[in-house]
Amino acid sequence: MTGSSQEHVLARLRAVRVLPVIVLDDAEHALPLADALVAGGMPIAEVTFRTAAAAEGIRRIAKERPDVLTGAGTVLSTEQVQQALDAGAQFIVSPGLNPRVVEYCQSRDVPIYPGVCTPTEIEQARAIGLRVVKFFPAEVMGGAKFIESIAAVYRDVEFIPTGGIRREMLARYFGTGRVVACGGSWMAPPAWLQERAFDKVRDEAMATMQELPASVL
Numbered sequence: 001m002t003g004s005s006q007e008h009v010l011a012r013l014r015a016v017r018v019l020p021v022i023v024l025d026d027a028e029h030a031l032p033l034a035d036a037l038v039a040g041g042m043p044i045a046e047v048t049f050r051t052a053a054a055a056e057g058i059r060r061i062a063k064e065r066p067d068v069l070t071g072a073g074t075v076l077s078t079e080q081v082q083q084a085l086d087a088g089a090q091f092i093v094s095p096g097l098n099p100r101v102v103e104y105c106q107s108r109d110v111p112i113y114p115g116v117c118t119p120t121e122i123e124q125a126r127a128i129g130l131r132v133v134k135f136f137p138a139e140v141m142g143g144a145k146f147i148e149s150i151a152a153v154y155r156d157v158e159f160i161p162t163g164g165i166r167r168e169m170l171a172r173y174f175g176t177g178r179v180v181a182c183g184g185s186w187m188a189p190p191a192w193l194q195e196r197a198f199d200k201v202r203d204e205a206m207a208t209m210q211e212l213p214a215s216v217l
Contacts, residue, residue: 005111006110006111009071009090010180013069013180013181014181017174017180018044018170018187019182020042020044020045020185020188020205021073021184022047022048022057022073022185022188023048023193024053024054024193025053026053026193027056027060029193030057030060032198033188033193034065035198036188036198037188037205039205040202040203040206041209042205043067044068044069044070045061045070049073049080055087058070062089069090069091070088070090071089071091071092071111072084073094075094075101076095081110090111092110093114093134095134095136096136097114097125102128103128115134115136115162116133116134117137122154122157123154126157131157132157132158132159133157134161135160135161135162136161138163138165139164141163144175144176147159147179148176151178158179158180160182161179161183162184163183165182165184167208167211170182170213171213174212175213186208187201187204188205
């Protein structure tokens with residue numbers, strides 16, 4: 001993946017502004033889920049490596065729905081990074097700042113958004129060349145107020161807050177002026193996927209996109 005591809009992924013994140021965090025228990029759910037997100041105006045998915053179905057789910061979406069920006073989340077090791085890339089993932093998200101994982105992605109020009117939740121971790125991320133990071137767990141660690149407090153100090157860092165975020169919180173996060181996209185699973189909770197309630201996914205994705213604030217980065 002080239003630098004231009006990294007810019008492409010970031011541009012897509014900025015355009016959609018919401019990053020669905022998906023837990024797939026069954027790879028058979030991958031394509032109907034992707035179709036529901038697209039129908040709701042949200043052509044993007046972070047499939048988390050929390051289940052055995054993750055890699056196959058990414059593979060199916062990447063192959064059959066190439067217009068959907070597909071990434072891998074909850075990536076904890078370089079081995080998982082490679083599994084995700086082999087499956088067709090276009091970006092990597094991790095819950096914490098693991099230098100080995102970051103360096104592995106950087107050596108392959110793969111966009112990586114590691115989790116941070118303290119000023120020290122933000123400085124560590126900056127030191128290895130990162131300017132967009134995941135803020136996790138967002139609500140537990142202070143939510144939009146934390147981003148507002150830290151923004152004046154780290155003027156060159158932007159965030160993808162994830163963790164406990166719901167649709168009604170989006171305006172508050174985007175109001176900080178430092179959020180690329182908000183991550184969450186409110187539009188596709190595991191229970192809906194298990195019920196194959198993809199119409200609910202579509203409707204919630206559509207409602208979310210319609211309620212996004214007009215003023216963005």
